[in-house]
Amino acid sequence: MQRAISKSKTAAVLPEPVAVAWPVGAPNQPASGAPRPFLKWAGGKGQLLGELRHLFPRTFGTYFEPFLGGGAVYFDLRPRKAFLNDINAALMGSYLNVKRRPDAVIERLRLLQDEYLGAPEPARAEMFYRVRDEYNGLPDHTPQKTACLIFLNKTCYNGMYRESSTGQFNVPFGRYRNPRILDEENLRGASALLAGAELSSTPFEEAVRDAGKNDFVYFDPPYHPLSETSSFTSYHARDFAEADQIRLRDVFADLDRRGCLVMLSNSYTEFTRNLYEGFHQHTVLANRAINCKATGRGKIKELVVTNYRP
Numbered sequence: 426m427q428r429a430i431s432k433s434k435t436a437a438v439l440p441e442p443v444a445v446a447w448p449v450g451a452p453n454q455p456a457s458g459a460p461r462p463f464l465k466w467a468g469g470k471g472q473l474l475g476e477l478r479h480l481f482p483r484t485f486g487t488y489f490e491p492f493l494g495g496g497a498v499y500f501d502l503r504p505r506k507a508f509l510n511d512i513n514a515a516l517m518g519s520y521l522n523v524k525r526r527p528d529a530v531i532e533r534l535r536l537l538q539d540e541y542l543g544a545p546e547p548a549r550a551e552m553f554y555r556v557r558d559e560y561n562g563l564p565d566h567t568p569q570k571t572a573c574l575i576f577l578n579k580t581c582y583n584g585m586y587r588e589s590s591t592g593q594f595n596v597p598f599g600r601y602r603n604p605r606i607l608d609e610e611n612l613r614g615a616s617a618l619l620a621g622a623e624l625s626s627t628p629f630e631e632a633v634r635d636a637g638k639n640d641f642v643y644f645d646p647p648y649h650p651l652s653e654t655s656s657f658t659s660y661h662a663r664d665f666a667e668a669d670q671i672r673l674r675d676v677f678a679d680l681d682r683r684g685c686l687v688m689l690s691n692s693y694t695e696f697t698r699n700l701y702e703g704f705h706q707h708t709v710l711a712n713r714a715i716n717c718k719a720t721g722r723g724k725i726k727e728l729v730v731t732n733y734r735p
Contacts, residue, residue: 460614465584466495476709480735482686485641491632492645507622510632517626518566524619526568533572538606553598561593579604638684648692681732693726701730
């Protein structure tokens with residue numbers, strides 16, 4: 426399963442983060458009422474948090490996540506200070522707007538929800554494709570585009586995010602009967618948590634440039650394919666090739682030399698195991714989530730690499 430990736434665009438960098446009242450470190454259980462990811466993202470780690478929590482460092486300084494996606498690990502850790510990044514500029518624009526302009530996002534999303542839930546299915550499908558066209562034409566960092574992204578994420582097929590070779594979101598209508606499109610309480614909670622985060626949309630090397638001793642860096646990149654035919658790489662026009670995986674390993678090793686606490690998720694293949702030889706390697710079991718055939722679903726081994734002993 427692979428993470429959505431995108432063409433590099435101008436970074437959306439916010440001012441110096443402000444501390445918020447969530448604990449640093451990895452809680453054993455999620456806090457009741459704590460904010461959750463507001464987007465479903467391919468390769469998201471929500472299903473694996475029970476296993477991953479045992480591998481997180483118990484204490485750390487600043488948190489860095491260069492391939493943010495849906496942010497399941499970030500929302501689980503709830504660090505006071507974080508640097509969050511994804512090369513997908515529209516995705517990072519959504520975090521930027523939820524942080525800084527939640528009222529505008531909520532207002533637009535409420536209108537979309539009311540129209541959608543009040544319409545019969547044929548009209549719902551027409552509305553979906555109209556909003557999809559609108560989304561593809563909007564600038565990345567507008568609250569309107571963020572609201573459209575959340576709407577599409579809740580109503581498209583399987584909650585997928587996929588882009589064409591020209592960078593257009595192209596997932597079809599999902600035909601859900603009563604989706605929860607607007608969760609105002611969760612969006613406001615996410616906005617409060619994101620007050621402690623600096624956001625950017627840059628290559629992963631740049632996203633960890635300021636990471637130092639005892640900072641925690643979690644990499645969840647597009648996965649190396651299990652076979653030549655198993656790769657699902659159309660989340661965006663740009664693939665994440667083996668050369669990129671090697672560059673990422675080199676950054677992992679550099680962060681290790683700098684005294685950072687580093688953790689990485691990837692597919693369980695001979696290539697990835699050899700790539701991270703010499704580091705601590707762990708195995709977790711994940712559900713195969715994106716496959717149109719029932720026979721292709723089920724448990725699959727994934728690799729987790731750390732430069733520390735949990």
